[in-house]
Each structure stands twice: as structure tokens, then as C-alpha cells.
Amino acid sequence: MDDDLRIRDGLLAGREDALAEAYDTHAAAVYGIALHLTRDSGVAEDIVQDVFVDLWLRPERYDPGRSRLRGWLCMISRRRAIDWLRRRRTQELHRHALAESGVVLPYVEDEVMTSLAHKQVRKAVNELPFTHRQAIVLAYYHGLTYREVGVALGIPEGTAKYRLSSALRRIAEQVAAFT
């Protein structure tokens, strides 16, 4: 957290080394989530560029008291990827998501260092009941709204919302245990 604060102070002061440090530390996470959602490396690269240029232009938007810089950047990357997806046809989105059966977690390359925390989050997701995992993966990694999750799985939207919520709460409990 102190590193996040230091980087942010550097960005505010317009120090380029702070931006380079932010990029070197977090670009893989930002790129990974964008690529996973869009399945298009060109689009994912554009998103990475937008995310870091925005961070450089408006570092004050990041609140170190509320989240870690990496998580925050990932959220923005993801939001942009979803915007891009939603500009495309919804039908196509559903088919694309279902083709994955909606239960595949992102594959992490061996060369990328994964922390113990990563492993614990992955384990928490894998230990979810199948139907709950399906809901969170469709929503989180495929950018579906809970209504779309309902349509995709052929379940009422209330059920989709419930599964999504209880999945995220379970993960939050596990995360709270190691943070």
C-alpha cells in the first residue's frame, strides 16, 4: 500500500519514473483482464494504453485508502473491455460466453509470477458450487449482466443475481482471511 501511495505521489508530481514503475508492476494484470474479456490482443493493447495514460493524466482519481492500485487498474481495464464487448451485439456475446461453458478460469502463463494470494483466490473460486462459479465467471470474465447470466443459463434473473452474490461473498470471506 505504501508503494501505491508513493507511485501516486510521483504521478501527481509528473514524475515519469513513477509511471514507468506503475506500468512495469501492473501492466500484465491490466492487459490480462482486457485480453481475457475481449479475446483481441489489439483491443487489449489499446485498453492498456488508455488505462495508463488516464492514470498519468488523473492520478488523483485513484484513492489508496480504498483499494490497491493493481486491483483498481484491473477494474478500469475490465470496465473498458466490457464497454467494448457491449458495443457489439448481445447475441454474439451470449454465444461466445456459452461456448466457454462459462466455467473456465483465466489461464495464467507459467512465466508470470503468481503470488500466494493469487493461488488462494483461484482456490476460492474453484471451491465454489458449480452453479455459483458459472454465474461469477460469466459475469466477471465475460462481462455479462446478471440478466444476461440468467438468459445464458436459462434461469430466472433473481436466481442469477443470488448465485452471483453468494459466490462473490464466499470469495470475499477468503480474501479477508489473507489481507
Next chain:
Amino acid sequence: MTSDGELLAAFVVGACPDVEGATVAEHLDRCAACAAEAGPLRTAAEWLGELAERRPPRELRARVLTAARAARPPGDAEVDRLLAPYAAQVAAFDRLLGALDEPHWLRPAGPHATVRDLVVHLRANDATVAGAPGVLTPDVRRGWRSQTEVLVRTVAGAGRAGLDRPVPLAGRAPLRRPLREALTQRAFETWIHADDVRAVLGLVPEVPNPEQLMRIADFALRLLPGALDAAGRGRPHQVVRLTLTGAERLVTLSAATPATGSTVVAEIALSTERFCRLVAGRLTPPAGAAVTGDTGAALDFLAVAATMGCD
């Protein structure tokens, strides 16, 4: 809406339809209970995002940095030299405030009735340089901190030319000095108040590095002749030789006459740190200074220095 915790989870992972999402966002701004509930869910969602980590193509780095440079030119090294010590004090002070619990905020700090008053005071003094108010919030820590960010952003944005712009200094005397001096004063005041808060927490005082201490001492010494005149204790044609830690300065005892052609009437020796604390009004003169020569002139020098603080 508190009953619909399920909607909160959907919102946090961005799985609400647009209109509904906007309603939830609005609600979270007003409802502390839901905002608190959303916190851990948001953290969990952020961790999910990191699972997808994948190294981007090598050439993307240069592309991103070039695009960033085009969108906002990097800061100037000279500006950074002055801003960095201030930013370091701000970060340290913010950490200290984060360590305070409710009763601490109501304890006396330095000359202020409460820590809260001290932060409000610091914020008001920063405002003279910041140029624009930060976020208006009843949370004094956040209000102060956000304003420091406006200050840093504004100063960095103005570049080297901005450093010579006259701005009001904090303190009893209504003085305008170049921004570069005001920045040293902001770092100085933030350090002193951080030590006030350290005292509240029972922590030992901290000292900036020697280079920064000397910059603060020189800032004060430039103002001292004028302050002596304003206090009616100016002594034209007289000079004090001040020996600080590893440095010596000749200080005229009136702004009306230059040092050249004046006579050294007294010698004062004390550490740079003690001199700075004296100027901040945190030590009582003579503050352990070793004095030789005209004792009256030396004591005037020290007494007026002790009135130059910001509170």
C-alpha cells in the same frame, strides 16, 4: 436498498444493467452502511481481475509511455527537487493521521487545542499556495490531503517558470514570496505539525535530511532582517555570524542595510535542527544557543526568529 445485498454484489462486478447500476452508485454515495458492505466485495472483485494476468507485448511499454508524455509533459527536475520534500512530509503526516483514533483527534497538539484544529489550520495555510480548494468534506484528513494533491498537481503543472511567481506565505506577517520559497515553507510547516502529532502518539520526533534542513534555515534567514525591522528591533549596519550544523551564515540585523560594510556584533551557534524548531516556535529562546559578543543583539535575533512560525 439495504435489503438487496444481492444487487450490491452484481453492481460491484459491473453486472448491473446501466440504469440500475447508476441507481446503486448514487445510493452508495449517500448510504454509509451499504458503502461499508460494498468494500470487501469490491476487494474480492479486484482480486478476481488479477487472476487473468498476462504479459503484454514488449513494444507496448514504449508506446504507452510515449502516448502519456504527449498527453501530459513530465514534470521539471527543478520543480521536483522542491516538491519531493514536501510530498514526503505530506505522506508521513498522512500516515500519522491514519494512526490516530477518535480520542487522539481531540487531544491538544502543539499550540492547538486539538489535533483536529491543527489539521484545519494546516489546511488553511496550504490553501494560500494551493490556489484551489480540494474536496469539500467534513473529514478533515481527507480534505487536507486532497488539497495537498491539488497543490502538487498545480505546482508540477506550472513548471519551472511558476516557481518565481509570488504567493502569500503563511504566518503572522502578510508576506508574498516566490513559490519556490513557499514550497519550502509548506514542507517545513508540515514537518513541524507531523512532530506535533508524533508527540500526541508518544512517538519520537523526526528530522528531515541535512540538505532540506539547511533549505528551511536559509528560507527563514532571508526573512529574518525584515522581521527584525517589523518588530522594531532592527539594527542597521550590524551583522550576526550564525554557525549552524556544518554551515555558517552572516545575517544582517536590518533589511535596510546590506551585509557588506556592516560589523559582526555577535556570534551565535546552534544546530540547524534547533534553529528550525526555534523558528517554528517550538523552542523558547535562547534555545540552547551558544552566544558571544553583543548579547542584546543576539537575543533580539533569537527572540524575533522565534516569532516567525506559522501558528
